[in-house]
Amino acid sequence: MRIVFLILISLTLYANNILTNYRINGITNVQKQMDFELTKDKYWSEYIKNIDTRFGYLESNLKILTCNKNKSTLNLYVKDSTNSYILQKEYSAFTGEIKGDKTEEGDLITPIGIYKILKTLTKENKLDSFYGPLAFVTSYPNTYDIYRGKNGHGIWIHGLPSKEKRDSFTKGCIAIDNQNIKALHNNIDIQNTILIIDSNEVKKNISKNILSSILSELFIWRYAWLYDDIDGYLNFYSNEFVRHDGMTLERFKKYKSRIFRKQEEKTIIFNNINVIPYPNSKNIYQITFKESYKSDTFKFLGDKVLIVKIDKNNKIKIITEK
Known part of the structure; x- marks a missing residue:
């Protein structure tokens, strides 16, 4: 009972902090706070702990x-x-x-x-x-x-x-x-x-630790994108990166830098996220999701594919995307 009581107090304090933030700074600041919470491994570890991840998330x-x-x-x-x-x-x-x-x-x-x-x-x-x-x-x-x-x-x-x-x-x-x-x-x-x-049996019982890290990294990438952190955003791209249409990393950096300089307010929402280890490969994962992107000058709603390589610290590097 004591543990439950402490959890309830913690949740109440967290809710009060959000309300106070909203009262003083408005909804935009609260949204940024919530977007940051989605980047935490702790959130994703708790979220997927009872989910069947034998083939991935x-x-x-x-x-x-x-x-x-x-x-x-x-x-x-x-x-x-x-x-x-x-x-x-x-x-x-x-x-x-x-x-x-x-x-x-x-x-x-x-x-x-x-x-x-x-x-x-x-x-x-x-x-x-x-x-x-x-x-x-x-x-x-x-x-x-x-x-x-x-x-x-x-x-x-x-x-x-x-x-x-x-x-x-x-x-x-x-x-x-x-x-x-x-x-x-x-x-x-x-x-x-x-x-x-x-070639053989498809991988099963995928590590929840790796999956929660990948999901956390995905939302850190989104956070950098959403809040115009160009250095943080581009740091997710491998030196081996080539976009699906053949765009090289150097061209991609210049292209994204021009967009980030606009400092546009935008919404970026990911739904239907799938994270699957790629067969017959080491530390390669396919991430797919439905992306909704909206800014003053551009709108996109469609399927997104990221192929990422996982390093020894479970950090992702994007090697190609579509």
């Missing part, structure tokens, strides 16, 4: 497809009523003939990475019968693929030919039998499903 994905290429399986995980990811189905799958990670068109390799499902193809879309009754189009090449110079296209999850034989491998796609591809279609919404492909 996920706000917007209710279902996850994982592909183990060596085991030739495609697994479907679904959030249950307790918001835990439960294995719903394991499918036998065909993958590319050649092992490793895809780098170029025609190399017969299934890529390793994190992908969205962009759309569904059926016979109504003139899908060739070789791919079975339907196919899911993935987002290969993604932002990190492009950063690393990968090329190629047309990586799908699809069915099997109904009237002809096929090899026991694909040219780079993931193929499951036709009954299963139909069942999968009925069991997922492509808007809230991601695909994670790895």
Whole structure:
């Protein structure tokens, strides 16, 4: 009871401090104070302590497809009523003939990475019968693929030919039998499903300490951006940084410095945040979120992707973004 009492006192004092700040300085100062609170590791550690983070920190994905290429399986995980990811189905799958990670068109390799499902193809879309009754189009090449110079296209999850034989491998796609591809279609919404492909088992039970540090760092980056701290903002960018459109770090610094000099009042809100360790890599994470940005001269509402490298102190360095 004593601990509960002390916590209640602490919360009351904190609320009173906010009210006093608001009474004296107005809402803008309170907002800045709250934005600063979001940068603290302590807040994020407490926030995620009871969240299922076996695949990372996920706000917007209710279902996850994982592909183990060596085991030739495609697994479907679904959030249950307790918001835990439960294995719903394991499918036998065909993958590319050649092992490793895809780098170029025609190399017969299934890529390793994190992908969205962009759309569904059926016979109504003139899908060739070789791919079975339907196919899911993935987002290969993604932002990190492009950063690393990968090329190629047309990586799908699809069915099997109904009237002809096929090899026991694909040219780079993931193929499951036709009954299963139909069942999968009925069991997922492509808007809230991601695909994670790895050579072996997809990483699970991700460290909450690392995730809370990354989330804290993400909001420190946002705080610097929001309050025009150009040095603090640019310090998050790696010397290896190249933007998705090819903009180098030096050009990016000049571009951002011009914008920051305007000293515009702005709002920056992040929703649907996902932080996932990148398969087959060390200390690389993909961060995605829905960004709402509004200033006097510019507005943006859309998807944002950051690929970050984590150092030994769990600090992030952005190596590419879109």
